[in-house]
Amino acid sequence: MTGPERFQVLVLIHFFVTLTGTKHLVRGDLSYSFPEETKLGFIIGNVAKELGVDLSTLSSRKARVDVEGSRKRYCDVNLNTGDLITSERIDRESLCGKKPSCVVKIDLVLENPLELHRVSLHVHDVNDNPPKFKKNSIEMEIRESADKGSRFSIEEAHDADMGQNDVQRYVLEKNDHFILSADSKRVQLQLENNLDREKQREINLLLTALDGGSPQKSGTVVIHVTVLDANDNAPVFTQAVYKATVPENSPPETLVITVSATDADEGVNGDVIYDFGHVSEENLDIFSLDPKTGKIKVTGVIDFEETTSFDISVEAKDGLGLTSYAKVLIDVIDMNDNAPAIYLKSMSSNTPENLPSGTEVGIINVHDRDSENNGQVRCSIQENVPFKLVPSIKNYYSLVTTGQLDRELVSDYNITYCH
Structure with missing residues (x-):
């Protein structure tokens, strides 16, 4: 070490x-695939049948499941049937987040004679989370002299699921002024017809995010547009994606990175305020963002063994409501902060x-x-x-x-x- x-x-x-x-130790590997969020007692597979173990000996041989380095067991062995069954909730998002593959490793132990079998549990994603916007409503202020074709960024919805079960498309309720931009990877409103403050000072738009799951889930946000006389430029970040590293167990107030955006307008139209975009409740307790300086600092406990990286959206907003977004990717550096542990598996x-x-x-x-x-x-x-x-x-x-x-x-x- x-x-x-x-x-x-x-x-x-x-x-x-x-x-x-x-007698001697016998070893073998087993692999099972099943969906997340199965009910307790769900039969993953029959380990006795696959290993050729006599059912009548499972109890005397103390057949059991052991999960290395975790307080959770996830599953147990039914000593009467030889079935490997779920014993607690298995949530793929909690276990693996957005990783393309989610595999839980467990050990199956039998005694007299001693046997150890490595079991891989491949947990598949199900569409159990709807798309969500950070807020129920978005406030925007757009000048009435904005040119047709002008685009305005909207914060993306977040879906904890992955692949097809993640957000696939957006739908904007039909209105007289805006459509969704069709040629941008980001979510943007595109001005289709000129605004006239004297005719309509406020516009409410309904934006829906849809995932690709079955059944399909959705989330909505109301975009409230106030029509103004002037504000020509939205803030522009110096980078679309910021990357940083931070050692685990960094003390509070440790500076991680500084984001920066500039606005070509003058006065209140050019004043930039920073805020987090979509960020989980857990991450809000770990990082802070200074609204004036753009400094992102550590405020909570960072544990590499719990989370190896963070993907955070940040927002820059000028004095009259035009916004831009950037991503901050933070990789956690592992420190030697855990003592090794010895487990007596069988004796x-x-x-x-x-x-x-x-x-x-x-x-x-x-x-x-x-x-x-x-x-x-x-x-x-x-x-x-x-x-x-x-x-x-x-x-x-x-x-x-x-x-x-x-x-x-x-x-x-x-x-x-x-x-």
């Missing part, structure tokens, strides 16, 4: 040497003294929540015991004998693991 800090974790395992037998409590050298008597798992070099671990045991650790699957180790056991000389061993 590398990093600015080194951790040492000790685990004591105590077992007795007896005259009972033991033969009674071990015969006549076991041949090289016999496996237990399984341990070592896990560090940090990533890359910070998450690499090494495991060893103290000297002068007739046992050694043999690396196995991923971060699993087998405890095997290295010499002859003699109960008359030593009837039990305390083995200390460290890494």
Whole structure:
């Protein structure tokens, strides 16, 4: 393990040497696919059938599910049927966000003989979230002398789902003045007919965002346009996309990045105010945006193990309501802030003294929540015991004998693991 800090974790395992037998570890990989938000007790698959395990032995072999490095279990084994069933809500958006693939790794453990099977749960997205705008209404102020064809940016709707279940298109309710811009990747109003403040000072437009799911979901926002006499230019950001990095556990007031937009107008028409566009409640507690300077700072706890990146929309608005938007992409830098943990996955409590050298008597798992070099671990045991650790699957180790056991000389061993 590398990093600015080194951790040492000790685990004591105590077992007795007896005259009972033991068997070897058998390993295999399983993979299942199923949709998110299934009801509790949903049958993912039958592990007993796929592994060829006798149903009558599941209980005696203590068949169980273990999720490495997580307090959640997600699923359990029905010892009567051998089915792998959901035991709590599985929400793809909470687990994987917008990642194209969402895979949850769990371990299936059986004893007597010891078996460890790696199970991959591929969670598919369902259309369980509607598109949402940040606010129920958007205030805009547009000069009456605006040219036909002028475009005005509108903040996009956000949908927590992905792919076809994400926002696919927008529909603007028919009106006398505006249409949606058809040749822009952004959501923009395009002025189709001239405005006349003397005839109509205020215009209400209804914009609907639609996803591509089945059944289709939608979200709406009312755009309230006030017709003014002057304001020729909207603010323009210096970049369409800002990129920054921030170390996890950065203290409050840490400066992440400064966004900047300029407005060619003078006076109140050129004064720019910054605000977040769409941002989740969790991110609002993590970052702040100074409305005058555009400085984005840390205000909450950033944990790489929880979130590796942030995608934030920022808005620049001038004194009379014209707006522009930019994206801020923030990558979190992993720090070596987690101590590795050792888990005793299985252990033969009674071990015969006549076991041949090289016999496996237990399984341990070592896990560090940090990533890359910070998450690499090494495991060893103290000297002068007739046992050694043999690396196995991923971060699993087998405890095997290295010499002859003699109960008359030593009837039990305390083995200390460290890494």
